[in-house]
Amino acid sequence: MSLTADFANRIVHSDASITDMVAFHLALRDIEDGADAIIHPPIHTYKEVSLGGGAVFPAVAFINGWTLQFPAGNWVIRGGNLDCTINPVSGAYIERTQSAAYAVTSIGAGGATPADIATAVWAYTQ
Amino acid sequence: VLDLHAWLQDLADNPNVTADDNVSILGAVPSELAGKRNTLRPSALTLLNGVNIDSLTSQRFNFGSVEQGGGAELYTGINTIGSGLTGRSHYVVQNGAKYNSGTKWWPAGPIRALFKVKTAGALINSGIVTVLSREWGYAFSHFDVDCSAGSEQVAALSVSADGNISRLVGNYTGGANTVTSTTPAGVVTLTFGTVTKTLGNVTKQYKGTISWTGALRLAEVYQALQWACHENSTATLNGIAGWQYRKLDAAYNDVQAAPFGTLSGGKFFAAQGWWIDVNSLHSADLQSYQLISDDGTPVVPPNVIAVSAGNLMATDYILIGKDNGSGGFNTSTGITGTGSASSTTLTLSGAPAGDVATGAGYIRIANNPHTYTGISGTTVSGLSPAIPTGGYSAAAVWFPYIDKQTSQTSESSGTFNYVADFTARVRVRNGGASPIVPFETTFPVTVTGGSVNAIRNADV
Numbered sequence: 253m254s255l256t257a258d259f260a261n262r263i264v265h266s267d268a269s270i271t272d273m274v275a276f277h278l279a280l281r282d283i284e285d286g287a288d289a290i291i292h293p294p295i296h297t298y299k300e301v302s303l304g305g306g307a308v309f310p311a312v313a314f315i316n317g318w319t320l321q322f323p324a325g326n327w328v329i330r331g332g333n334l335d336c337t338i339n340p341v342s343g344a345y346i347e348r349t350q351s352a353a354y355a356v357t358s359i360g361a362g363g364a365t366p367a368d369i370a371t372a373v374w375a376y377t378q
Numbered sequence: 379v380l381d382l383h384a385w386l387q388d389l390a391d392n393p394n395v396t397a398d399d400n401v402s403i404l405g406a407v408p409s410e411l412a413g414k415r416n417t418l419r420p421s422a423l424t425l426l427n428g429v430n431i432d433s434l435t436s437q438r439f440n441f442g443s444v445e446q447g448g449g450a451e452l453y454t455g456i457n458t459i460g461s462g463l464t465g466r467s468h469y470v471v472q473n474g475a476k477y478n479s480g481t482k483w484w485p486a487g488p489i490r491a492l493f494k495v496k497t498a499g500a501l502i503n504s505g506i507v508t509v510l511s512r513e514w515g516y517a518f519s520h521f522d523v524d525c526s527a528g529s530e531q532v533a534a535l536s537v538s539a540d541g542n543i544s545r546l547v548g549n550y551t552g553g554a555n556t557v558t559s560t561t562p563a564g565v566v567t568l569t570f571g572t573v574t575k576t577l578g579n580v581t582k583q584y585k586g587t588i589s590w591t592g593a594l595r596l597a598e599v600y601q602a603l604q605w606a607c608h609e610n611s612t613a614t615l616n617g618i619a620g621w622q623y624r625k626l627d628a629a630y631n632d633v634q635a636a637p638f639g640t641l642s643g644g645k646f647f648a649a650q651g652w653w654i655d656v657n658s659l660h661s662a663d664l665q666s667y668q669l670i671s672d673d674g675t676p677v678v679p680p681n682v683i684a685v686s687a688g689n690l691m692a693t694d695y696i697l698i699g700k701d702n703g704s705g706g707f708n709t710s711t712g713i714t715g716t717g718s719a720s721s722t723t724l725t726l727s728g729a730p731a732g733d734v735a736t737g738a739g740y741i742r743i744a745n746n747p748h749t750y751t752g753i754s755g756t757t758v759s760g761l762s763p764a765i766p767t768g769g770y771s772a773a774a775v776w777f778p779y780i781d782k783q784t785s786q787t788s789e790s791s792g793t794f795n796y797v798a799d800f801t802a803r804v805r806v807r808n809g810g811a812s813p814i815v816p817f818e819t820t821f822p823v824t825v826t827g828g829s830v831n832a833i834r835n836a837d838v
Contacts, residue, residue, distance in 0.1 A: 285807035
């Protein structure tokens with residue numbers, strides 16, 4: 253996962269799927285503490301929700317107007333919650349696993365809608 | 379002179395001249411007195427009909443005045459009055475020179491003697507003579523006496539021991555606009571000429587500069603300056619003897635006790651018009667003086683302050699700058715910077731604000747962080763890193779107070795002048811092995827500076 257920040261437009265660019273939310277969080281923090289970034293407001297907040305038994309559920313939320321953007325391609329976001337605006341890019345398909353209920357959303361031109369997924373789940377369980 | 383008049387009148391009533399006295403009833407009246415009790419001209423004696431005294435003889439009289447030669451010559455008596463005069467040395471300056479070439483016939487003060495103020499029918503220097511007491515170890519005093527009316531005139535002086543004089547008079551030697559101190563070693567130089575200088579945020583015109591070597595303390599500089607204008611000074615100041623120096627400009631008020639300025643409580647209050655070369659100052663005296671500009675404005679050195687931050691850890695990045703009031707830094711300085719690639723010097727489009735560090739500090743140029751070693755006018759020098767490829771052309775600049783990745787647990791800005799209270803914004807971030815929740819807050823910077831401690835919350 254390679255992340256770059258467009259400070260002028262407050263956009264975080266990722267060229268890979270985000271499958272480890274903790275690593276994503278640390279990578280963002282690493283960006284934030286640089287000389288170029290320090291004059292800009294923080295990108296995100298981070299929380300770890302205890303799931304019991306030592307397990308935690310990480311949650312990242314973008315703040316201060318920062319957004320996330322992927323290049324064209326198929327990408328997934330999982331491993332925790334990520335609350336952010338994902339900029340639409342032609343040809344970019346992003347599957348985001350979200351919340352403790354593991355809701356799945358898709359951003360981009362095409363892909364399954366929540367209704368499609370619900371229908372499929374019902375069909376599978378029936 | 380009353381005795382002289384009585385003696386002459388006594389001769390004048392003799393029936394004949396006797397021995398070497400050529401005055402008798404047979405000759406003309408030798409003298410007349412304006413009136414012993416004439417309050418306007420008490421004891422003003424006029425010698426008549428060729429009777430006269432010379433300068434040497436005039437030294438034998440100490441009260442009243444003598445006019446002779448049909449009003450062509452006048453000796454006027456001067457009487458010094460005031461506090462602290464007993465035993466103190468006095469000298470008289472007339473027309474830019476010490477009277478009688480500095481040879482005194484009068485004892486230590488207070489003095490009472492006659493001085494020739496009119497010759498060949500013309501008053502010397504309009505009849506003005508100056509009585510001075512500038513004895514080493516004592517506060518100075520002088521008085522301009524108008525002797526043109528004759529009679530006895532008063533010179534009011536005030537002398538007292540100067541507790542700020544601790545050196546012996548032989549510790550100094552004078553030169554042209556210089557005084558050399560043996561102990562401590564240093565040379566005080568007086569440069570006469572108009573300069574425009576800025577102290578703190580006040581830009582004013584001055585008419586002379588006091589500078590010195592040896593990082594002398596102001597208490598030592600004061601003594602050297604007093605020596606420069608004491609009675610036996612051999613220094614020349616702007617072409618005149620130091621013992622008659624009084625002030626830089628005729629329009630200024632005299633500072634009688636100390637013509638270059640007084641010293642009180644360790645603070646030097648420079649006389650009007652004198653600029654002090656701040657580079658000569660001892661580090662402990664940076665704020666121990668006060669100036670008066672040519673236009674009479676008191677000017678005090680700036681209050682030098684700094685901002686600091688604590689509770690830091692190595693690899694923290696810390697940025698402190700002025701708050702813009704809306705959650706960010708005030709980066710609007712209104713000036714730009716221009717410099718060539720690889721250069722370590724940047725030229726600003728205008729002088730930075732008064733509360734920017736002019737020693738070592740931080741600067742952002744086109745948002746690139748640099749440090750600098752000094753700012754002089756519009757020149758920023760010692761940039762690190764050097765200006766990158768492409769250079770800067772009218773690039774936006776601003777001046778954070780701290781802008782670095784620290785390796786310490788605390789950081790302080792370079793010192794800068796206090797101009798007014800302001801709100802500073804601090805950001806501390808660390809995304810390394812032990813990330814913290816980004817810390818950001820504002821804090822006041824006042825006349826004593828400002829400080830803040832970072833709050834380190836683990837970012838989990």
